[in-house]
Amino acid sequence: MEQKGELVSFRPDIKVVDCTLRDGGLVNNFEFTDEFVRDLYKANVAAGIDYMEFGYKASKEVFNVEDFGKWKFCDEKGIREIVGDNNTDLKISVMADVGRTDFRKDIGPKSESVVDMVRVATYINTIPAAIEMINYCADMGYEVTINIMAISTASETELDLALELLASQSKASVIYLVDSYGSLYPEQIRRLADKYLKVAEKYGKSVGIHAHNNQQLAFANTIEAATIGVSFLDVTMSGMGRGAGNCYTELLMGFLRNPKYRISPVLKFIEKQIVPLKNSGVVWGCDVQYMLTGQTNQHPRTAIAFTGEKRTDYDAFYTSITNYE
Amino acid sequence: MEQKGELVSFRPDIKVVDCTLRDGGLVNNFEFTDEFVRDLYKANVAAGIDYMEFGYKASKEVFNVEDFGKWKFCDEKGIREIVGDNNTDLKISVMADVGRTDFRKDIGPKSESVVDMVRVATYINTIPAAIEMINYCADMGYEVTINIMAISTASETELDLALELLASQSKASVIYLVDSYGSLYPEQIRRLADKYLKVAEKYGKSVGIHAHNNQQLAFANTIEAATIGVSFLDVTMSGMGRGAGNCYTELLMGFLRNPKYRISPVLKFIEKQIVPLKNSGVVWGCDVQYMLTGQTNQHPRTAIAFTGEKRTDYDAFYTSITNYE
DSSP states (O other): OOOOSOTTOOOTTOEEEEOHHHHHHHHHTTOOOHHHHHHHHHHHHHHTOSEEEEEEOOOTTTSOGGGSOGGGTOOHHHHHHHHTTOOSSOEEEEEEETTSOOHHHHOOOGGGOSOOEEEEEEOGGGHHHHHHHHHHHHHTTOEEEEEEOOGGGSOHHHHHHHHHHHHHHOOOSEEEEEOTTSOOOHHHHHHHHHHHHHHHHHTTOEEEEEOOOTTSOHHHHHHHHHHTTOOEEEEBGGGOSSTTOOOBHHHHHHHOOOTTOOSHHHHHHIIIIIHHHHHTTOOOSOOHHHHHHHHTTOOTHHHHHHHHTTOOOHHHHHHHHHOOO | OOOOSOTTOOOTTOEEEEOHHHHHHHHHTTOOOHHHHHHHHHHHHHHTOSEEEEEEOOOTTTSOGGGSOGGGTOOHHHHHHHHTTOOSSOEEEEEEETTSOOHHHHOOOGGGOSOOEEEEEEOGGGHHHHHHHHHHHHHTTOEEEEEEOOGGGSOHHHHHHHHHHHHHHOOOSEEEEEOTTSOOOHHHHHHHHHHHHHHHHHTTOEEEEEOOOTTSOHHHHHHHHHHTTOOEEEEBGGGOSSTTOOOBHHHHHHHOOOTTOOSHHHHHHIIIIIHHHHHTTOOOSOOHHHHHHHHTTOOTHHHHHHHHTTOOOHHHHHHHHHOOO
8 A cells, every 4th residue: 555645744635524513423412502503613614624514414204403503404595593503614515414414405505605616425336326415416516525434344245336326326426444443443544545546546536434433443544544635624623522532623623734724723622612512411431331333333322322311231231232151 | 464363264373362360450550359350360261362461570679569459569479379280371570670570589589480571661772781680580580571662652663673683682582563652554564574583484483463452443453463463462351551552352252253252251351340340430542532542643641641630631631742733
């Protein structure tokens, strides 16, 4: 595998994507205060972050609006209340899940929206539907990326076919390597990143990485992928995200050598907004139960329930998820 | 760099070293209950851990015995109260700092001791004194390892000279790569591990790794080093150790494929002893202040003080340790 760039260099193709509201919203049901969101936006702009993901563009037919904070749905009006016309270098993104987004109804032309990028999330078996949505959004004028989820349980052959299909048939400009269960080791991430890059580059596309921190590998996997050429790097403030959370913004800011990135606004945001949020009882981050679902390559739902019940009987939990002994 | 072993294989040369009492003792002043130490010993035996480090063999001339828990000094009698004659496969280790150990007085012949291994810790500038201590301990019948600390602030030339000197002149069987400040990235760890291995193998020695978790890289760096041939791997229960702590035993147990290793006794120990210890207010682990000293390649003492004061003004802390702005 060829290395692109050294520790002391920087690559202008690197783009940092803040997913705090979107992946973090899975922790607190998207119930962020407007002040939190406004401070996050300002911090991202000041830190030189490239994209900020505001949340999901979820279907109001599938989900009841009363049951979630507004960033589950990301109405244009709500985003504009925070960013105005967004006269900054920070681009704005929303995520749309295949099968859970009324894209023809809820995603209008880019010319009428402050959103710059739509990130489509799909499982391998819904890729044809993903391509339809990707191409619709691209034709509407948006940058589009595609996240293929749960690849650690897919066969290598399926994944190869999926990548070729997405790269050749879709108008997505970025294909994301996603470690949904936080189960992948750096060695595997490098092999997968190499695979993604080979297909993506054939079609003039880029590759991104979205890591989870179950085994304290989100940051390591992100920088290892970056080192061999992955360029879209997902982060969240203090790793806020579902279960074990994500790659920490503050860690990546300390690693990247691009002089546009600044850690100080990130630190100020953490002390002002993340510390009180944690003190209020919102819980995420690497704990034993998440390591165990990561090690055994499982969805973290059992670990999330275990966390919610404030249990610490880790060995009983391990037995329940493995039945090995 | 050649890879030794694949993810699905196991290498019989791997040795796991539990440093919970030694590095963890730096968190709680070595004040562990006998029940904690006995449970840890039993858990290590049951988990198939290869070595357990009981603490330091510190000089009673340099340190006042009244000021520390007993594992700062590791008297033979104290260890035997826990392990008897240690009729198990687990070997017992103690650490001895150059200049802070009365080795001729406090380290007797192996034939009279239940200790199997002495780990000598040195800075680059005290290597001649380290060699004297290593060879004394080896002649007394112990396995001896050498930890070279704070290499991230040493020059490459000095390090090369130090490695050659230690490998050629000392009777240590293992040379440890130590990331004292948790500042090294996987890319650097691979380069350094390769360097250590080349020198060590020339003289028939092995290489170990002792990682710190400032940047959430302790586990990643440990397994990356292992993958290219490092064989002595230091861990602590839930990462307990000075400042940001170490590589988590429970993470490494989930990674290694050697069937002798078992995670269940580790999980039981954590729920019985580590959860109450944390609830009692003993604090370690990766937090923003440790990331910042790691990123800037500094000793964590400022971050430890910041933690002790329960401060969260991270940006002011950053300014104070860098004076960049």
